[in-house]
Amino acid sequence: MAMVSAAAKGLALLVISGSLLSAEADQRAGEYQVKAAFLYNFAKYIQWPADAPALQTGTFVITILGRDPFGPSLDETLRGKTIDRLKVVVRRAGSPEELHASQIVFISASERGQLPVILKRLEGAPTLTVAEMDDFAERGGVIGFRMDGDRVRLDINPSAAARARLRISSELLKLARIVGAGA
Amino acid sequence: MRDASLRRTLATTTMASLGTALLLASGAFVAYELITFRGTMVRTLSTQAEIVARQSVSALVFRDPESAKATLSALSAEPHVVSAAIFDRGGTLFSSYARDATGEAVPPRPPLAGAGHFFAHDRLVLSRPIAFDNAPIGTVVIESDLDEMKARLQRYAAIVVAVLIVSFALAYGTAARLQRAFTDPVLHLAATAQAVSDRRDYTVRAVTNARGELGLLVRTFNDMLNQIQDRDAALQRARDDLEGQVVDRTRTLQGEIAERKLLEEQLRTKNTDLEDQSRRVQEATRLKSEFLANMSHELRTPLNAIIGFAELMHDGKVGAVSPPHKECLADILTSSRHLLQLINDVLDLSKVEAGKMEFRPERVEVAKLIGEVKDILRSLSAKKHIELAVEIDPALDEVVLDPGKLKQVLYNYLSNALKFTPEGGRVTVRARLEGAGRFRLEVADTGVGIRPEDLGRLFVEFQQLDASASKAHAGTGLGLALTKRIVEAQEGTVGVSSVVGQGSIFHAVLPRLARSASVETAATPARRAGGRATLLVVEDDAKERAWLAETLSSTGYAVEVATTGKEAIEKSAARAYDGITLDLLLPDMGGWDVLKAIRAGGPNRATPVVVVTVVVEKGVGAGYAIHDYLAKPVRAEELVASLLDAGLRPNAARPVLVVDDDPQARRLMVTTLLALGYSSIEAASAQQGLALAAQETPAAVILDLAMPGMDGFAFLEHFRAMPAGRGTPVIVWTVKDLTAADHARLAASAQAVVLKGGTARLLEELRTHVPLRSDVDRPGQAADGS
Numbered sequence: 001m002a003m004v005s006a007a008a009k010g011l012a013l014l015v016i017s018g019s020l021l022s023a024e025a026d027q028r029a030g031e032y033q034v035k036a037a038f039l040y041n042f043a044k045y046i047q048w049p050a051d052a053p054a055l056q057t058g059t060f061v062i063t064i065l066g067r068d069p070f071g072p073s074l075d076e077t078l079r080g081k082t083i084d085r086l087k088v089v090v091r092r093a094g095s096p097e098e099l100h101a102s103q104i105v106f107i108s109a110s111e112r113g114q115l116p117v118i119l120k121r122l123e124g125a126p127t128l129t130v131a132e133m134d135d136f137a138e139r140g141g142v143i144g145f146r147m148d149g150d151r152v153r154l155d156i157n158p159s160a161a162a163r164a165r166l167r168i169s170s171e172l173l174k175l176a177r178i179v180g181a182g183a
Numbered sequence: 184m185r186d187a188s189l190r191r192t193l194a195t196t197t198m199a200s201l202g203t204a205l206l207l208a209s210g211a212f213v214a215y216e217l218i219t220f221r222g223t224m225v226r227t228l229s230t231q232a233e234i235v236a237r238q239s240v241s242a243l244v245f246r247d248p249e250s251a252k253a254t255l256s257a258l259s260a261e262p263h264v265v266s267a268a269i270f271d272r273g274g275t276l277f278s279s280y281a282r283d284a285t286g287e288a289v290p291p292r293p294p295l296a297g298a299g300h301f302f303a304h305d306r307l308v309l310s311r312p313i314a315f316d317n318a319p320i321g322t323v324v325i326e327s328d329l330d331e332m333k334a335r336l337q338r339y340a341a342i343v344v345a346v347l348i349v350s351f352a353l354a355y356g357t358a359a360r361l362q363r364a365f366t367d368p369v370l371h372l373a374a375t376a377q378a379v380s381d382r383r384d385y386t387v388r389a390v391t392n393a394r395g396e397l398g399l400l401v402r403t404f405n406d407m408l409n410q411i412q413d414r415d416a417a418l419q420r421a422r423d424d425l426e427g428q429v430v431d432r433t434r435t436l437q438g439e440i441a442e443r444k445l446l447e448e449q450l451r452t453k454n455t456d457l458e459d460q461s462r463r464v465q466e467a468t469r470l471k472s473e474f475l476a477n478m479s480h481e482l483r484t485p486l487n488a489i490i491g492f493a494e495l496m497h498d499g500k501v502g503a504v505s506p507p508h509k510e511c512l513a514d515i516l517t518s519s520r521h522l523l524q525l526i527n528d529v530l531d532l533s534k535v536e537a538g539k540m541e542f543r544p545e546r547v548e549v550a551k552l553i554g555e556v557k558d559i560l561r562s563l564s565a566k567k568h569i570e571l572a573v574e575i576d577p578a579l580d581e582v583v584l585d586p587g588k589l590k591q592v593l594y595n596y597l598s599n600a601l602k603f604t605p606e607g608g609r610v611t612v613r614a615r616l617e618g619a620g621r622f623r624l625e626v627a628d629t630g631v632g633i634r635p636e637d638l639g640r641l642f643v644e645f646q647q648l649d650a651s652a653s654k655a656h657a658g659t660g661l662g663l664a665l666t667k668r669i670v671e672a673q674e675g676t677v678g679v680s681s682v683v684g685q686g687s688i689f690h691a692v693l694p695r696l697a698r699s700a701s702v703e704t705a706a707t708p709a710r711r712a713g714g715r716a717t718l719l720v721v722e723d724d725a726k727e728r729a730w731l732a733e734t735l736s737s738t739g740y741a742v743e744v745a746t747t748g749k750e751a752i753e754k755s756a757a758r759a760y761d762g763i764t765l766d767l768l769l770p771d772m773g774g775w776d777v778l779k780a781i782r783a784g785g786p787n788r789a790t791p792v793v794v795v796t797v798v799v800e801k802g803v804g805a806g807y808a809i810h811d812y813l814a815k816p817v818r819a820e821e822l823v824a825s826l827l828d829a830g831l832r833p834n835a836a837r838p839v840l841v842v843d844d845d846p847q848a849r850r851l852m853v854t855t856l857l858a859l860g861y862s863s864i865e866a867a868s869a870q871q872g873l874a875l876a877a878q879e880t881p882a883a884v885i886l887d888l889a890m891p892g893m894d895g896f897a898f899l900e901h902f903r904a905m906p907a908g909r910g911t912p913v914i915v916w917t918v919k920d921l922t923a924a925d926h927a928r929l930a931a932s933a934q935a936v937v938l939k940g941g942t943a944r945l946l947e948e949l950r951t952h953v954p955l956r957s958d959v960d961r962p963g964q965a966a967d968g969s
Contacts, residue, residue, distance in 0.1 A: 175247045
């Protein structure tokens with residue numbers, strides 16, 4: 001009887017911890033789904049300069065630099081989508097050298113160490129840089145994802161945006177925390 | 184009162200119409216305003232919702248409820264917005280706003296994602312979709328209170344009330360002034376009419392200067408008053424006139440009344456005179472009738488004796504009579520019978536005159552009745568060789584009348600015709616239907632005829648056409664007059680037509696059904712079987728009594744006599760008689776009282792009574808059962824026939840049936856048989872004979888052979904076939920020359936055949952077959968002795 005009870009308790013614990021693990025995973029998956037959607041939605045609130053090289057190719061290119069945290073959610077979110085009649089294409093780059101002309105570059109946390117190099121390389125290019133590292137915008141990135149509890153918040157560096165010749169809608173700006181212009 | 188009422192009615196009508204119109208108008212206006220305002224509210228709120236929706240897109244897209252809340256907070260500028268909320272695509276509350284910070288009022292989730300609005304209670308709830316990139320990403324819902332609308336409504340109500348008050352005030356003032364224009368003339372008119380009505384003063388006039396209908400009304404009213412005034416004047420004049428006329432007329436009338444009273448007085452005197460005269464006439468009539476009744480009584484009593492004894496002498500019942508004596512007796516009989524007839528006719532006439540003749544209608548076979556009358560007159564017609572023919576319409580079979588009176592009529596016509604028809608002539612009796620309910624009896628002769636100037640006198644009493652005829656024909660001169668009276672008393676008519684030298688036709692037309700006739704078929708009295716009938720003769724007059732006793736006992740009845748009423752009652756109480764003859768005039772008491780005593784009880788309660796009397800009023804006896812009523816003087820045959828009819832046989836033997844169509848022969852035979860002591864029944868035809876034979880079972884039959892219809896041979900065949908006919912002796916009595924074949928037929932069925940020409944041989948034969956009581960008694964006694 002005691003044995004059975006103990007076994008049942010063990011089983012129950014196992015089930016509960018399993019479900020907790022699974023819930024955490026779900027939460028992370030949800031977070032990246034939201035972030036994927038944000039990446040796509042940024043395009044609606046940001047205007048790229050007409051001479052941007054990526055526009056010449058007729059595609060809207062989103063490049064993931066470094067280790068891809070989105071899993072399948074980004075591709076699912078963007079499948080079949082267009083932005084201003086431009087077909088959305090997702091590319092993945094392992095190093096800054098592989099970066100080609102892109103409208104949006106998401107810099108993975110794995111590339112934290114090479115951030116100055118990456119930002120340097122993208123200096124002057126009409127590219128929207130997005131990362132989920134702390135103080136990304138303060139360090140010269142355009143938009144940084146910041147987690148506030150389970151909610152995704154935005155940091156925007158208007159100076160960085162102006163350097164990249166991107167015009168960010170006030171609608172987007174009013175939602176974000178505006179960070180320092182220095183760099 | 185009246186003017187207040189009229190005015191109030193007008194004011195009320197005006198106010199009510201005005202109020203209704205204003206309320207309707209204001210209501211419509213307010214309703215329109217409210218509807219419009221609601222539309223405006225929806226539009227305004229819709230605009231605000233749209234703005235909020237646009238401004239909340241980025242907040243929704245980037246999941247920033249604070250930003251959305253900031254947008255919603257802008258609604259605080261709108262004081263009527265109670266709450267607002269934004270729901271995401273899944274319907275989850277994303278952000279909300281409440282006007283009152285204390286309550287966490289959140290508008291309800293919209294029932295549908297997308298645009299829409301509804302008014303609930305005191306709220307307007309409106310929702311608008313939030314779209315991003317052409318796809319719905321959420322819904323904004325704004326809830327507004329209706330305070331503004333309520334406030335408007337209150338303002339409107341206040342305005343409406345104010346308008347109503349002002350309108351009413353203005354309308355009342357205006358109406359009051361306008362009303363006076365037509366109420367004043369009307370009220371004036373009413374007041375005038377009231378005055379006319381109250382004071383009966385038709386000189387009052389209404390005054391007006393109004394035009395139009397009101398003016399017309401007043402003028403017409405005045406015209407009416409004028410007419411009434413004129414009429415009153417005319418009426419007054421007529422009344423004055425009339426009074427004068429009435430006075431005149433009354434005077435005239437009084438004169439007339441006086442005159443009439445005088446006339447009435449005269450009339451009354453005359454009436455009294457007339458009444459006196461009438462009384463005297465009635466008295467005279469009564470005296471005349473009484474005299475006649477008495478006279479006939481006094482005449483008939485001796486006459487009865489004369490006829491009765493003359494008959495007996497003539498018939499040789501009181502000893503042998505020599506032929507010259509017999510001739511004288513025959514003359515006496517003829518003359519006395521004529522006298523009797525005359526007396527009877529006079530009496531009948533007086534009875535008809537006095538309205539006392541009684542009619543006893545019963546069913547009568549016309550043919551049979553004519554046959555009977557014809558039989559009575561057969562000897563007369565035979566003597567004069569006059570052919571007597573009868574023609575009867577087959578459609579006329581029966582009538583309901585007094586057979587005696589009908590016979591009398593026919594007898595008078597027929598005997599008249601025979602009298603005035605020369606030898607070898609022809610007399611015809613005709614009877615036929617006339618109209619629906621009447622029939623006509625006609626007697627036509629081939630006599631001398633009657634002159635037209637004499638026709639009128641025919642039916643008048645004692646008017647014989649000429650003395651020679653009277654002597655030659657020995658008429659009473661009353662026959663036709665009596666006939667007329669009798670027929671008319673039965674609501675019939677008589678008449679005659681004649682051609683001198685060719686003959687006359689007398690006729691009588693009578694109803695077929697006598698008025699108020701209670702039809703009774705002459706009841707056949709129960710016949711008594713066997714036994715020598717014993718009669719009680721009640722008669723005070725010695726001569727009458729002797730004659731009755733002689734006649735009845737010679738016929739074969741046992742007779743007992745009573746001379747007073749007392750004796751009659753005693754005798755009838757002592758024993759039962761088979762029959763009683765009763766005189767009504769007795770010395771000690773009235774005959775009816777005797778009858779009453781006999782009928783009251785005792786052995787003779789139901790004995791047949793034959794009243795033999797000179798008293799003519801039959802009505803007195805109506806309450807008592809009388810078998811027959813015979814008027815004195817009575818003939819022997821009449822009396823015996825009446826007794827036989829009552830079922831009283833003179834002796835014990837069964838009757839002898841006489842079948843002969845010739846009534847003379849029958850009478851001769853019946854009289855002869857009676858004289859010998861045989862009772863008899865007679866039949867005028869073979870059929871009647873068979874019927875009687877079946878009924879009576881005769882002791883013997885005396886049969887004629889030559890008869891119309893069924894003859895003697897046929898009678899014999901039928902008679903032998905029936906129970907009554909087996910073994911009964913039949914003696915054929917005939918004038919027929921019999922053939923050998925006839926003799927052969929008769930030998931088988933008849934006991935004897937005797938040729939007519941005498942009765943002696945016949946009676947001998949009869950006696951051998953049917954012994955008389957006197958014949959039987961002797962052997963019977965011997966038998967008893969042995």
